[in-house]
Amino acid sequence: MEPTPDAIPDEIDYLVIGSGFGGSVAAATLAAPGRGVFLLERGKAYPPGSFPRTPDEMAENFWDPSNGLHGLFNVWSFEHVDAIVASGLGGGSLIYANVMLEKPEAWFTQPMAGGHGDEVWSFTHADLVEHYEAVRRVLHVDELPEEFVADHSPKTSRFLDASEGMGRYAPLAVRFRNAAGDPAVGAALDPEPYGSIFGTPRRTTCRMVGECDIGCNEGAKSSMDHTFVSQAHAGGATVYTRTEVRSLRRLDDADQPYRFEVSYVVHPPWAEGHVRDTRLVEEHTIKAKRVVLAAGALGSTFLMLKNAETLGLPPNSPVGRRFCDNGDLLGLASPRRAAQDFAANKGPVITAYREISDESGSEDGVPPVRMYLQDGGVPTIMLWILKTIDAPGLISRLVKDGLGYWWQRVTKGNDNNVSAEASRVMGRSPGIARSLPILAMGEDVPGGRLSLNRDGILTNSWTPKESAAHFNEVRRHMNSLKERLGARFEKNPDKKTERTITVHPLGGCPADTSRVRGVVDSFGRVHGVPGLWIVDGSVMPGPCGANPSLTIAAFARRAAVELLREEVDEPPPPAEPMVLEE
Numbered sequence: 001m002e003p004t005p006d007a008i009p010d011e012i013d014y015l016v017i018g019s020g021f022g023g024s025v026a027a028a029t030l031a032a033p034g035r036g037v038f039l040l041e042r043g044k045a046y047p048p049g050s051f052p053r054t055p056d057e058m059a060e061n062f063w064d065p066s067n068g069l070h071g072l073f074n075v076w077s078f079e080h081v082d083a084i085v086a087s088g089l090g091g092g093s094l095i096y097a098n099v100m101l102e103k104p105e106a107w108f109t110q111p112m113a114g115g116h117g118d119e120v121w122s123f124t125h126a127d128l129v130e131h132y133e134a135v136r137r138v139l140h141v142d143e144l145p146e147e148f149v150a151d152h153s154p155k156t157s158r159f160l161d162a163s164e165g166m167g168r169y170a171p172l173a174v175r176f177r178n179a180a181g182d183p184a185v186g187a188a189l190d191p192e193p194y195g196s197i198f199g200t201p202r203r204t205t206c207r208m209v210g211e212c213d214i215g216c217n218e219g220a221k222s223s224m225d226h227t228f229v230s231q232a233h234a235g236g237a238t239v240y241t242r243t244e245v246r247s248l249r250r251l252d253d254a255d256q257p258y259r260f261e262v263s264y265v266v267h268p269p270w271a272e273g274h275v276r277d278t279r280l281v282e283e284h285t286i287k288a289k290r291v292v293l294a295a296g297a298l299g300s301t302f303l304m305l306k307n308a309e310t311l312g313l314p315p316n317s318p319v320g321r322r323f324c325d326n327g328d329l330l331g332l333a334s335p336r337r338a339a340q341d342f343a344a345n346k347g348p349v350i351t352a353y354r355e356i357s358d359e360s361g362s363e364d365g366v367p368p369v370r371m372y373l374q375d376g377g378v379p380t381i382m383l384w385i386l387k388t389i390d391a392p393g394l395i396s397r398l399v400k401d402g403l404g405y406w407w408q409r410v411t412k413g414n415d416n417n418v419s420a421e422a423s424r425v426m427g428r429s430p431g432i433a434r435s436l437p438i439l440a441m442g443e444d445v446p447g448g449r450l451s452l453n454r455d456g457i458l459t460n461s462w463t464p465k466e467s468a469a470h471f472n473e474v475r476r477h478m479n480s481l482k483e484r485l486g487a488r489f490e491k492n493p494d495k496k497t498e499r500t501i502t503v504h505p506l507g508g509c510p511a512d513t514s515r516v517r518g519v520v521d522s523f524g525r526v527h528g529v530p531g532l533w534i535v536d537g538s539v540m541p542g543p544c545g546a547n548p549s550l551t552i553a554a555f556a557r558r559a560a561v562e563l564l565r566e567e568v569d570e571p572p573p574p575a576e577p578m579v580l581e582e
Helices: 021-030 055-059 125-139 146-152 154-161 228-234 296-306 380-387 394-401 403-411 419-428 464-485 549-565
Strands: 011-017 037-040 073-077 081-086 109-111 118-120 167-169 238-240 243-250 260-266 284-293 329-335 352-358 369-375 436-442 450-452 458-460 487-492 500-502 532-534
Touching: 011 021, 011 260, 021 037, 021 228, 021 284, 021 549, 037 228, 037 243, 081 296, 125 549, 146 154, 154 167, 154 352, 154 369, 154 436, 154 464, 228 238, 243 296, 284 296, 284 549, 296 450, 296 458, 329 464, 369 464, 436 464, 464 487
Parallel strands: 011 037, 011 284, 037 238, 081 500, 284 532
Antiparallel strands: 073 081, 109 118, 167 352, 243 260, 260 284, 329 436, 329 487, 352 369, 369 436, 450 458
């Protein structure tokens, strides 16, 4: 999967950039014998058993090739928000918490960013229904078996008991059942009918160890590499890792079929651990008839901003607009008594949720209250690290300063066995390993704007202040949940620092039938740039409210089906958007 300089042909039919929920699904849908589909992923591949676990490995598990880091976590730090995304074959699916919730049908109508009326998204729940189901089938979506709760995931019952009868088991892209369909921990899995891009890896059902967010070494997670990327590969797509796209240029020669020239660089294994000026790395170019951009909300928007002129985008293009963080807020329910233990290091990271939807004030112009609360989990070693940070804004500081620093702080040396030091940390603050992360998401205001500064660095104007009403409601419901759990509550963002953290950055290339407000149409076609499609979180014109992974994947599948249809039929003209005024 790692290319040599002459491995990729000079001219190809379909180029898919990125292998997350959008790119992998698009590639699998497009792939067919004789159809030249190429998928490029900047990060490396992680077959089962290869995700870092030792302190030394975790300290280098970040994406920054200029500093010799080719790892999994890419942290974007802005003035008011830190975003954690992934770099690797499978994209964000490698580090997400497996939740496959649909965006509720009513939530496709949301308050406008300026507060003047409501707006309806240019694509609807009905547009995505068949694609939601198709994605779920491939991912083997299931719920945590009730038989596992008592012994393997006690936090689940605690969360459900505290949810006033409104809690539900979460639909998860995790394998819990053996070949006979019976719940089993650590049972061998049969190969997928389309095989695996990794050959014949040994995969097992979930071992209930809470490591979903740092890479599943058991292969129990139905991440994109095990599913849609492997399906694309089996269908004839060519997949390359360690290949980062740098530029996109539109070609206007009507006499030849290739519409785009794309430049890329290769990050070879020998470059890991070596500081080098990646701006000077040799660039290679290819020509493509069609390009499907799926580098994530931040990655795709960055590429669109950087290459706006060479793509022929107008100066007033809405690229960069409507950024939001999907209303993400992270809290921690800490035990009040020594006997309390939420055991958040057991089971999948998320197992249950509560949907909160209050539309009662809508007739009076009051925005609806819409959010999800979910139980969280985290590997034991990460809990130890978190407890070493006792400053305001601890969670954002953890991300901004880098997990590697905190790994070094805990281990204090090169010894890979951290048991002794971890024990001392636990002894100083014994409650941390018994705490329960509470995850919230919902409808923040998509008022952020991504742009490039003079140095070409991506900046972000989003601030939690604009979404104060949402975050205040989230804190209120979290506090209520905390009381029912009998726990203390710590929250993020810290009001003193006005920073928050998100794992669901959305927007930047929003979908709208109007090119004044949208970068793409309802299928992901870039307005004014025939042949260029975008199919990732950047196209969301606002928060999904629910975990966005399934909606992104469904959007990508719908887009790819439409792209194939265009091979036969001309696309219909776009309709004008519907806007509901106050």
